Amino acid sequence: MMRSAASTVLLAALLLTSGCEREKREFKSERAESGDRDEVALSSLSPGATPPQVATSGRAATFEGNAYHVAQGKRLFTWFNCNGCHAMGGGDSGPPLMDDKWIYGGTIENIVATIREGRPNGMPSFRGKIPDDQIWEIAAFVRSMGGNLSKNVAPQRNDDLNPFPAENRRPPSPPTTGGQPLPASRGTQ
Amino acid sequence: MSGRAGNVRFVLVVSAPLGLTACNVWQSALDAHGQSAEAVLRQFYGFTALSAGIWLLVIFAMIGALRRRRSLAERLAAPLERRSRPEAFATIAVSTAIGLTAAILIGLTTWSFMTGRTLASLRGRETLTLLVTGDQWWWQVRYEDSQANRTFTTANEIHIPVGQPVKVKLESNDVIHSFWVPSLAGKEDLIPGHQNEIYLKAERPGVYRGQCAEFCGYQHAHMSFLVVADEIPDFEAWRSRQVATAASPTGEEAAAGQRVFLSRGCSICHTVRGTPAGGKVGPDLTHVASRKTVAAGTLPLSRGSLAAWIADPQAIKPGTNMPRVALDPDELNAVVAYVAGLQ
CATH class of the missing domain: 2.60.40.420 (Cupredoxins -  blue copper proteins)
Structure with missing residues (x-):
């Protein structure tokens, strides 16, 4: 009896320590603009029986599992005027980011590539303008807006007055045709 | 054993100069050069001197009471006997002490109130208005002017004209910061979504260091700024240089x-x-x-x-x-x- 109680306490204590990683702040950035280490596919189609071949650098976990990076991404999202076209995820002249429709792929590597290289019909290329680590942070935040990240790393809502819950806690807006959201669909978020 | 003693001596010798760091006048409320800071500093010295004096009087009275030998009559008297002469003396002494205490407290409150009036007297007389916005971890400074082409934005270094009241509007872009230039004035918080204000008036030209005084995150300690008080012609010259656009690169x-x-x-x-x-x-x-x-x-x-x-x-x-x-x-x-x- 005593032993099982002790092991329960020990296990609970171990569980507590597992929460420490999510807040760890890693300030050192990589020296070079890495960029080319992820080979992403923009389509889910591929000839033959196998899906497209992709190769990832494994940096996704560093950014997606860390509350600091996601919160920084939220800050940079506004600072670099992403909300100028995408609003806070609901979409405006740019497509919405909090629905489940990903025109150029929804993994973090895809989103990083989209920000870095730009996409036709309006998405600018930020290569060389935003350092790579910050692009990863923004991409992690973009993923969090659709509720794709674990809730314990998703950023809280802003400090300023806001009648809505945080982006990642709102119901996703209905998918609309890319780049052309209907005015009516914007009122429903 | 002697090695241990040597270590202790070494630590003492090395740490002794640390006591002197408080004497640095680079950023100190004891080195007042602004109207507000001088008023507060006068009050601080006054309160400290008066309180120290009263404390000494109380201690002396207590020592006197402890050392006083009771007279034969006192020792022989019945414990509950009422003796009119010492009783009357004690009544007068205690009443006087209560009266003095009340008078001193009222006096200090009035002094404190008058200091508050001195601090508030700058309000509405400003000749220059600045908007200071706190960011993690730097200060944005906007010089306002009724002529739009005379407004400009700078950062982390505030120039003000000597002898002129300056209104500083305080805002924050992220978390709560606090604007503190000890040599010129007290602290005032910068609160997101709310505008505070503080008034500065430098009495002498000089460079006064300011510091964020509200913990605001990782680099709170590295969120400082300088207030440079210039004579009016120097200030105007600085201002016209700041209004100008950037020089083209040479070379x-x-x-x-x-x-x-x-x-x-x-x-x-x-x-x-x-x-x-x-x-x-x-x-x-x-x-x-x-x-x-x-x-x-x-x-x-x-x-x-x-x-x-x-x-x-x-x-x-x-x-x-x-x-x-x-x-x-x-x-x-x-x-x-x-x-x-x-x-």
């Missing part, structure tokens, strides 16, 4: 630096008036080389410290929002030459 290296500045990450966050760089996120760099420090008072301004800061901001101020931009050495030198030329 081949600085021109290359400007091209790097505009084509890479720098211009995404920083403004250099007179060029296409118009980012609003970081400090305005139009006249950055005219300031005395880099990175909100973290380093003295020099070509070397600019290079160190641009090469790896996270090594100097971990957590700062300025990222490391991957520049090769030639690009770095060129950018530094350009930025160092932004007088």
